[in-house]
Amino acid sequence: MKQEHRLLVINPGSTSTKIAVYEGESPLIEKKLEHSPEELNKFQDIIDQYDFRKDSILNFLDEQGMNFNKLDAVVARGGLLKPISGGTFKVNDLMVEHLRQGYQGEHASNLGGIIAKEISNQLDIPAYIVDPVVVDELQDIARISGFEPIERxxxxxxxxxKAVARKAAAQLGKKYEEANLVVVHLGGGISVGAHNCGDVIDVNNALDGEGPFSPERSGGLPNGDLVRYIDEHNLTWKELKRQLVGNGGLVSYLDTNDGKKVQEMIQSGDEKAEKVYEAMIYQIAKEIGSCAVVLKGELDAIVLTGGLAHDEYLVSRMKEYIKFLGEILVFPGEDEMQSLAEGGLRVLRNEETPKDYS
Ligand SMILES: Nc1ncnc2c1ncn2[C@@H]1O[C@H](COP(=O)(O)OP(=O)(O)OP(=O)(O)O)[C@@H](O)[C@H]1O
Ligand SMILES: CCCC(=O)O
Structure with missing residues (x-):
């Protein structure tokens, strides 16, 4: 009988590192290693977490009695590289260099490709990343910001x-490449994208102050007031990022990034929590409306996904704003580990040629 390919899958997130070992499409081991703020605050920059994250992964796998020699590849979530097209990329030295330097900035997923490459080098097997956060399929007009020196x-x-859009299209009886969708990822960060026949032709830059606020991100802010705030507090770029990216949004108003806690606050009659949560829903709904306009109203469905899509209160409040736009599909949580494994498998099975990062 033909042996299925075995893959190690690594997904470093802002507060956790998800690890899995897949045999074909089936997970043999799955683990989310949670990292407390106390653990992570010890590190000045995300890249400084490299040894800590790598050791956490290797220690866990050792405890599981993992036989590394049975692995065929390591697949990871990639980071802030140069803008690239979607798909599976082989991790090469240039990619590692760009992930280390944070070519487009700092993000926990920068660590994914670097750790994958190091483990794969030792085992003499390939390392891949799939659909990194810099996938760029923007239509040209969407790149224009309104101020020439700055491009969106x-x-x-x-x-x-991409993973959820494919599922949604299948549910609608269409190929992803034939469907028009507004996909809304509701995680620690929130991104709302206009998917036009397989390409994300417009999306808010969720990391850099565009779009709605989210559990941890401030989203877009009034420019003039932001500049005055920086000036008054004498902030460096790094200090500002720390406030707006990790400590913006719900954290800034309610001191928590946890949607479930906010729900508890609302249920116990906390009026501020209710108002701020409603404001987040309102801003997300506005962004969905923008994407519907980008698609000229020709959309097959709006697709809600990510951790906050588990929250029935949020989903039902959201529907009040957007139901006039058409069908709404909800895929709570995320399927990133499975998607990473599938991206690696397509290459190992010669169904897709891995792309070269150059
Ligand atoms: N049942 C639930 N009710 C309310 N909120 C929930 C529920 N389950 C998860 N969440 C919230 O979803 C958010 C996290 O979502 P998710 O796990 O998709 O994000 P992440 O992976 O941490 O970050 P990102 O997706 O931005 O990389 C948190 O605010 C979490 O509290
Ligand atoms: C995935 C990049 C956006 C974010 O982390 O919010």
Whole structure:
């Protein structure tokens, strides 16, 4: 009988590192290693977490009695590289260099490709990344910001967007390449993308202050007031990022990034929590409306996904705003580990040629 390919899958997120071992499409081991703020705050920059994250992964796999020699590849979630098209990329030295330097900035997923490459080098097997956060399929007009020195960028939860969009299209009896969808990833960050026949032609840069606020991100802010705030507080770029990206949004107003906690606050009559949560839903709904306009109203469905899509209160409040736009499909949570494994398998099975990062 033909042996299925075995893959190690690594997905470093802002507060956790998800690990899995797949045999074909089936997970043999799955683990989410949670990292407390106390653990992570010890590190100045995300890249400084490299040894800590790698050791956490290797220690866990050792505890599981993992036989590394049976692996065929390591697949990881990739980070803030140069803008690239979607698909599976082989991790090469240039990619590792760009992930280390944070070519387009800092993000936990920068660590994915670097750790994957190191483990794969030791085992003499390939390392891949799939649909990294810099997948760029923007239509040209969407690149224009309104101020010439600054161009809009595509930075979003591409892996989950693409995976869920394919599922939604299948549910609608269409190929992804034939469907028009507005996909809404509701995680620690929130990205809302207009998917036009297989390409994400416009999306808010979820990491860099575009679009709605989210559990951890401020989203777009009034420019003038932001500049005054930086000036008054004498902030460096790094200090500002720390406030707006990790400590913006719900964290800034309610001191938590946890949607379930916010729900508890609302249920116990906390009026501020209710108002702020409603404002987040309102901003997301506005962004969905923008994407519906980008698609000129010709959309097959709006697709809600990510952790917050588990929250029935949020989903029903959201529907009040957007139901006039058409069908709404909900895929709570994310399927990133499975999507990473599938991206690696397509290459190992010679169904797809891995792309070269150059
Ligand atoms: N049942 C639920 N009710 C309300 N909120 C929930 C529920 N389950 C998860 N969440 C919230 O979803 C958010 C996290 O979503 P998710 O796990 O998709 O994000 P992440 O992976 O941490 O970050 P990102 O997706 O931005 O990379 C948190 O605010 C979490 O509390
Ligand atoms: C995936 C990039 C956007 C974010 O982390 O919010």
């Amino acid at each position: 960028k595509s930075i979003f939860h591409a892996l989950n967007h």
